[in-house]
Amino acid sequence: MLPAELKTPEETQASDRSALPTLVDFVGKIVSVRFDKPKIIIRDASEEEHICKATRELIDLALDLRHELVAGKMLIRPDMKRLLILRDASQPESLPNQTERDRHLFEKWDGTLRKLAE
Secondary structure (H helix, E strand, C coil): CCCCCCCCHHHHHHHHHCCCEEEEEEEEEEEEEEECCCEEEECCCCCCCCEEECCHHHHHHHHHHHCCHHHHHHHHCCCEEEEEEEEECCCCCCCCCCHHHHHHHHHHHHHHHHHCCC
């Protein structure tokens, strides 16, 4: 029998995986919006509620979509959930074209990319 502080390789791999962030697509309804600590509560199709941190822009969008079916993406970590994308579920998911993605990447991350290149 292994001492309590030692884990088998399988247990170590499983615990390492559970600590990794996960990107999750969802479809559901907005249950509540909090302004004091920007959070949105979403009930997904399986009736599970998710309390997600959100930006002010997503809070404003959530208010407009309160009575609609919504879809989006959230980042789930063991200690928190963060809403990344929110849209009306009846609208198709739109992805920016390559030019828009490049422009956004270089506008937002230009300094970091320069430092990494050095």
